[in-house]
Amino acid sequence: MERAEDAVVVQTDPDGRMELITAGEKAGHGASVDFRRVTLKGISSSPLVRACGPKGALLDATAGLGGDSFILAAAGFAVTAIERSPLVAAVLRDGLARARAEPRTAAIAHRIELHEGDARSFIAGAAHEWAVIYLDPMYPVKSASALAAKPIRLVRGAVGDDLDALQLFRAAALSSCGRIVVKRPHHAESLAPGADLVFDSKLARYDVYVRHGKALRASAQRSES
Ligand SMILES: C[S@@+](CC[C@H](N)C(=O)[O-])C[C@H]1O[C@@H](n2cnc3c(N)ncnc32)[C@H](O)[C@@H]1O
Numbered sequence: 455m456e457r458a459e460d461a462v463v464v465q466t467d468p469d470g471r472m473e474l475i476t477a478g479e480k481a482g483h484g485a486s487v488d489f490r491r492v493t494l495k496g497i498s499s500s501p502l503v504r505a506c507g508p509k510g511a512l513l514d515a516t517a518g519l520g521g522d523s524f525i526l527a528a529a530g531f532a533v534t535a536i537e538r539s540p541l542v543a544a545v546l547r548d549g550l551a552r553a554r555a556e557p558r559t560a561a562i563a564h565r566i567e568l569h570e571g572d573a574r575s576f577i578a579g580a581a582h583e584w585a586v587i588y589l590d591p592m593y594p595v596k597s598a599s600a601l602a603a604k605p606i607r608l609v610r611g612a613v614g615d616d617l618d619a620l621q622l623f624r625a626a627a628l629s630s631c632g633r634i635v636v637k638r639p640h641h642a643e644s645l646a647p648g649a650d651l652v653f654d655s656k657l658a659r660y661d662v663y664v665r666h667g668k669a670l671r672a673s674a675q676r677s678e679s
Pocket of ligand 1: 515516517518519520521522523536537538539542571572573574590591592593609613616622
């Protein structure tokens with residue numbers, strides 16, 4: 455169980471990688487980003503990639519440690535990734551830099567442009583139109599998430615719960631993106647009503663909201679009521 459005193463910090467591991475780690479824990483036992491470990495076989499038919507639809511410009515508005523951004527870039531999307539936690543963004547930036555220097559991952563990593571900041575204001579201020587806005591906010595857990603993988607526990611320790619996820623959905627719905635894809639745990643209710651498509655994977659569900667004329671704007675209004 456994460457205790458209040460289990461502060462999450464960023465440090466360099468013995469291999470020179472930045473890692474998220476619980477303060478006081480032995481270096482090398484935290485979560486760093488190493489895209490060489492990502493299995494790319496079969497990604498085009500993965501529920502995440504299918505949920506995101508035709509390849510185009512995609513905003514990953516909840517970048518985290520970049521696992522989903524990397525898969526989407528490998529599948530052919532031009533990914534803009536944004537992360538608001540400076541700790542998490544620093545570890546992802548470090549992993550991306552190494553991936554750009556590695557022949558096997560360079561081309562994919564070059565398709566990811568990372569920004570640090572809050573996606574709500576980023577979307578509202580952007581002149582750019584994305585085909586897809588992808589959201590994977592932290593889902594609040596009631597009890598200790600001992601079953602969650604360590605990187606997820608460390609990111610949660612660094613950022614807490616994303617209790618403003620609905621505001622992020624509304625910002626996305628008010629943009630002119632073609633679709634919004636929201637990743638949710640199987641047991642969780644949808645972030646907003648009216649998903650057009652649902653893709654299930656072993657670990658999560660992807661709720662897809664497709665723009666039909668002004669319909670996404672209507673979703674934003676429905677989610678307010
Ligand atoms: C569950 S993690 C995302 C995991 C990610 N999909 C991956 O593959 O590693 C959620 C992340 O979204 C970030 N986040 C949540 N709301 C955000 C917002 N409005 N703007 C930017 N980042 C946000 C959190 O700080 C956290 O790092």
